[in-house]
Amino acid sequence: KNQVEQSPQSLIILEGKNCTLQCNYTVSPFSNLRWYKQDTGRGPVSLTIMTFSENTKSNGRYTATLDADTKQSSLHITASQLSDSASYICVVRWMDSSYKLIFGSGTRLLVRP
Amino acid sequence: KAGVTQTPRYLIKTRGQQVTLSCSPISGHRSVSWYQQTPGQGLQFLFEYFSETQRNKGNFPGRFSGRQFSNSRSEMNVSTLELGDSALYLCASSFSANEQFFGPGTRLTVL
Numbered sequence: 289k290n291q292v293e294q295s296p297q298s299l300i301i302l303e304g305k306n307c308t309l310q311c312n313y314t315v316s317p318f319s320n321l322r323w324y325k326q327d328t329g330r331g332p333v334s335l336t337i338m339t340f341s342e343n344t345k346s347n348g349r350y351t352a353t354l355d356a357d358t359k360q361s362s363l364h365i366t367a368s369q370l371s372d373s374a375s376y377i378c379v380v381r382w383m384d385s386s387y388k389l390i391f392g393s394g395t396r397l398l399v400r401p
Numbered sequence: 402k403a404g405v406t407q408t409p410r411y412l413i414k415t416r417g418q419q420v421t422l423s424c425s426p427i428s429g430h431r432s433v434s435w436y437q438q439t440p441g442q443g444l445q446f447l448f449e450y451f452s453e454t455q456r457n458k459g460n461f462p463g464r465f466s467g468r469q470f471s472n473s474r475s476e477m478n479v480s481t482l483e484l485g486d487s488a489l490y491l492c493a494s495s496f497s498a499n500e501q502f503f504g505p506g507t508r509l510t511v512l
Contacts, residue, residue: 324503329489329506329508330505330506331405331491331493331503331504331505331506332444332491332503333503334500334501334502337500377443377444388446388457389434389446389501391443391444391445391446392443393443394443
């Protein structure tokens with residue numbers, strides 16, 4: 289079964305600290321993997337998108353890595369800010385005939401001052 | 402370019418009623434997808450429209466339907482509302498398979 293699992297479910301860190309969010313998937317074959325940031329009550333906003341041949345992609349303080357062999361991805365946030373408090377969702381596009389998106393349940397991050 | 406817009410932003414209905422939500426995609430985008438998001442279930446795919454045709458459909462009952470107009474604007478309809486339909490409904494538009502842009506969502510509360 290095609291699944292995307294994220295860990296941890298929730299995370300609390302102090303402002304200025306780094307953190308890493310994990311995404312494990314069983315989707316195969318896959319076209320690309322995306323990380324979204326979603327503020328409470330708003331739509332998700334894309335942070336990074338990687339194809340199966342890419343290992344890392346950065347967007348400011350956000351760096352995503354991808355290991356297609358182990359089917360794992362991580363999102364590393366450097367020098368966290370209060371505005372990083374949000375849910376982070378990992379999404380994998382399944383390369384079937386319909387190119388469906390398989391969503392993880394997200395990690396809720398709270399950055400405290 | 403203006404982003405994806407959804408109307409209304411907030412809606413309160415009672416059980417048994419029906420509701421129509423609207424989504425205007427980014428100019429030039431022909432694909433529009435709809436999602437339901439609840440705290441317990443995360444993002445659940447409802448359906449995708451491309452050039453006025455439903456291209457993909459999720460596992461939702463027939464009470465959930467949608468359509469897309471020639472200008473790519475899309476509407477989603479939910480009939481005979483149930484309490485469990487309370488959720489944030491998100492619309493996303495895309496030009497290619499590589500990127501999707503989400504709207505702010507419509508918060509539906511069913512009483």
